[in-house]
Amino acid sequence: MVRILPKRGYILLLAGILIGFSIFSGISLFYSRRGTQTSIGDMPESIEIVFLYTSEKQGWIEEVTPGFEKWFHDRFGIQIHVELEVGGTYETLNLILHGSAKPTVWSPASNIWIPYINTKWRNLGYDEDIAVDWTSLVTSPLVIAGWKSFQERYDITAFRDLYRLAAEDVDLKYGHPDPLLSNGGVMATILEFSEAAGKKPEELIVDDFKNDAILNVVRTIEANAVAYGKSTGFFGAWAVDNGPFAINTFSVYENVVLDNSLKAQKKWRDPIIAVYPEQGTLLSDHPFVVINADWVGKWQKFAAGQYLLYLLKDEIQVISQKHGFRPANPSVPLDKDVFNIENGVSYKLPVPVLRPPSGEVLEALFEAWVKVRHPGV
Numbered sequence: 353m354v355r356i357l358p359k360r361g362y363i364l365l366l367a368g369i370l371i372g373f374s375i376f377s378g379i380s381l382f383y384s385r386r387g388t389q390t391s392i393g394d395m396p397e398s399i400e401i402v403f404l405y406t407s408e409k410q411g412w413i414e415e416v417t418p419g420f421e422k423w424f425h426d427r428f429g430i431q432i433h434v435e436l437e438v439g440g441t442y443e444t445l446n447l448i449l450h451g452s453a454k455p456t457v458w459s460p461a462s463n464i465w466i467p468y469i470n471t472k473w474r475n476l477g478y479d480e481d482i483a484v485d486w487t488s489l490v491t492s493p494l495v496i497a498g499w500k501s502f503q504e505r506y507d508i509t510a511f512r513d514l515y516r517l518a519a520e521d522v523d524l525k526y527g528h529p530d531p532l533l534s535n536g537g538v539m540a541t542i543l544e545f546s547e548a549a550g551k552k553p554e555e556l557i558v559d560d561f562k563n564d565a566i567l568n569v570v571r572t573i574e575a576n577a578v579a580y581g582k583s584t585g586f587f588g589a590w591a592v593d594n595g596p597f598a599i600n601t602f603s604v605y606e607n608v609v610l611d612n613s614l615k616a617q618k619k620w621r622d623p624i625i626a627v628y629p630e631q632g633t634l635l636s637d638h639p640f641v642v643i644n645a646d647w648v649g650k651w652q653k654f655a656a657g658q659y660l661l662y663l664l665k666d667e668i669q670v671i672s673q674k675h676g677f678r679p680a681n682p683s684v685p686l687d688k689d690v691f692n693i694e695n696g697v698s699y700k701l702p703v704p705v706l707r708p709p710s711g712e713v714l715e716a717l718f719e720a721w722v723k724v725r726h727p728g729v
Contacts, residue, residue, distance in 0.1 A: 398431035399655045404447070404455035406535065407438050407585030408492070408605055409638060412675040420662045424655065432655055440583030441535035445469050449476065454647045457656050459489065461535035461584065461605075461636040464708045471711065486639035489663055490607075490677035493633045493701060494539045495626035497588070497609050498601040499616075500696070503625055510629045511547045514573045514601065524576040528603035529587045531721055536584030539634045540603035541717060542709060544570045547631060554707040561713075561720035570724045577726040584608060592616045592624065605636055606697055610676030613696045625696035632704035637680070 405413060417434050424432040437444075437453065441460040447453035449472050460466075463486060470481040496508060506517055517524045529537035546553045548569035549560045560566055578599050581587025588608030591599050592615055609626045616624045640663065642648070642656045662668060669679040673687045676697075691699045709717075 396430060396651055398433070399651050400433045400435060401456035401652050401655050401659065402435045402437060402454065403457045403459070403659070404437045404439070404444050404453055405457075405459035406441050406444065406461045406638070407583040408461065408536075408588075408608055408611075409459065409490070409675075409677075410438050410585060411611060412490075412672045412677065415675075416663070416668050416671055419668075420659055423662060424658055427658075434659065438583075440529060440533040440537075440581075440586075441465060442531070442538070443533045443582060445472075448482070448643075449473065454645070455643055456648050456652045457659065458483070458641045458643055459638055460641075461638060462539070462634075462708070463488075463637055463639045464714070465535065466639065466641065468711050468714065480644060482644050483641045484644045486641045487660060487664070488637040488680040489640050490638050490669070490672045490680050492605040492607040492636050492638075492677055493628065493705070494536065494543065494603060494636070495606050495609060495628055495633065495697075496601060497591075497604050497624050497626055499596045499620070499622045500625045501622050502596065502600040503627060508601065508627050510627075510631055511544050511573065514544075514576070515548075515569050518572045518576050524601065525578045525599045526573065526576045526601050527579040527581070527587065527591065527599050528577075529584050530580040530582060532718065533582045534584055534587075535636065536587070536604055537580070538714070538717065539636070539708075541570070541721065543603075543629060543634065544573055545717065545720075546706075547629070552632070552706055553634065553709045556709045556713050558712060558716040561716040567720065567724055570720075574724050574726050577729050580725070580729055585611075588612055592619070595620050596622060605676075606678075607676030609696050610690065623696055626698070628698065628701065628703040630703055632706040633701075634708060635705045638677075 413436060417436065421432050421434060424430065437455065439447065444458065444460065445465055448458065466483045466486060469483055473482040506522065514524065514526060528540040531537035531541045542553050545560065545566060546556060548566045549556060579590065581590060584604050585608060588604045589612060591602050592612040606626050609624055613623055640660050642653055664681050666681060666684050669681045669684040672679060673690050678686060686699065688699060691697055
């Protein structure tokens with residue numbers, strides 16, 4: 353089993369523990385002397401934090417957040433409200449940069465966006481990074497999902513097979529989230545370019561996105577696209593709602609397959625299954641980032657640190673698996689009742705986890721996207 357917990361994430365986790373212990377000790381001392389939970393001085397009666405996160409985590413986050421609010425109040429005697437805001441990764445990033453969203457915590461689908469947002473943030477004239485430290489909440493690999501009957505009939509094992517089917521004029525109806533809005537879309541497109549170039553993603557260079565032969569392979573695959581969604585979670589739900597006659601193959605995260613597999617089987621009598629690209633896949637690690645900006649106060653930072661600790665608790669990580677995520681907390685075992693062939697996924701990742709490309713290559717990808725996307729979708 354593969355888990356990623358970025359090294360810098362331990363800094364945030366440790367800080368949350370130390371800050372939480374220090375403030376909690378002060379609050380406890382105050383209560384022991386006063387025998388009351390009334391706010392005084394700098395200690396607030398209530399705290400509100402805004403959590404801006406990606407849609408594929410929505411089911412899990414909405415299920416466990418009310419429990420955190422109760423846990424926090426019971427522990428500290430302070431009312432807490434977590435305002436949940438959902439979107440695609442690139443969409444949420446742009447909302448922050450444009451000032452349309454001012455979250456306390458941001459959770460994109462992958463930490464590859466952290467240096468990207470920091471560069472963009474500093475280009476706006478700020479002296480400090482907006483995302484300093486982070487911790488992985490859960491993980492999920494990108495897969496080629498689709499209806500079992502179609503996947504097995506055409507022996508799909510990698511993105512190059514989508515090119516083969518397109519070249520053979522098979523009725524391929526493909527799709528993935530828009531890379532200009534979603535991390536899932538970026539990962540899918542990176543892997544398409546990677547296989548077209550015969551390179552690992554980390555080996556891609558800017559010139560690969562100007563190479564006509566490589567562009568033609570990706571354009572041929574994308575010519576069979578029937579939809580581009582704004583986020584991976586929303587796209588997976590759309591694909592299952594509309595069924596095999598609307599779309600037969602799509603790139604999403606593994607957790608999206610698990611979150612929709614039962615619904616697909618019941619509605620269409622044909623399950624969706626995950627194909628792990630045999631050359632390797634990219635892993636979403638869903639970092640929890642406390643925003644470093646003037647709109648985030650010290651009590652919000654404290655509450656955010658406690659929220660992180662709560663989301664990493666063993667029992668909360670167990671719940672995440674019911675929504676298709678692999679736990680980031682290494683003390684939580686992977687649930688074989690969830691991750692199995694019957695549910696359309698593999699227990700152990702059967703392919704290598706690849707490293708993402710550089711930020712410079714991401715910029716080249718965005719520029720190339722307008723040349724390869726299906727113009728009518």
